[in-house]
Amino acid sequence: MSKQVWKIHKDDKVIILAGKDRGKIGRVVKVLRANNQVLVEQVNMVKKHTKPNPYANQPGGIIDKEMPIDVSNVQYVCNACSKPSRLGYRILEDNKKVRYCKKCNETIS
Ligand SMILES: [Zn+2]
Known part of the structure; x- marks a missing residue:
């Protein structure tokens, strides 16, 4: 593993290099160092089924949620x-x- 990867920090702007969101630019919302992954805003969205939670007054349903992507699949975009x-x-x-x-x-x- 190269050290290069941890030059990416939270709130950095990155471009996606691979996968279905290739070419998209987004903001890093979370860095998952242990997994070599980053969570990028509005990238790698999946639909998640949620159960209704009457205590929190939340209806069940399908929500869109970001999934982490491999840090090698993103590149920093300079401000x-x-x-x-x-x-x-x-x-x-x-x-x-x-x-x-x-x-x-x-x-x-
Ligand atoms: Zn620059």
């Missing part, structure tokens, strides 16, 4: 240059490690 890009790390003067876009060289917070 500055709006392009799918690779990320690098650099160390600032105060020893803080930050990510940067290898395309436009912009630091990513």
Whole structure:
């Protein structure tokens, strides 16, 4: 496993590289490090049947829910240059490690 994968953080914008949502761009809502997966908003949606829950006043039915996808199937999309890009790390003067876009060289917070 390469270290590359954990350059993706929560709230990053990513483009989907494989599967039925290929080409879609979405926001990372959750990073599942243990499984090498990420949950991306409105990507890899599945229909889930839910049981009615009278206590929560929820009717049963079918809801759409995101399923995690493999982190190798997404690529970071840079906010500055709006392009799918690779990320690098650099160390600032105060020893803080930050990510940067290898395309436009912009630091990513
Ligand atoms: Zn960029």
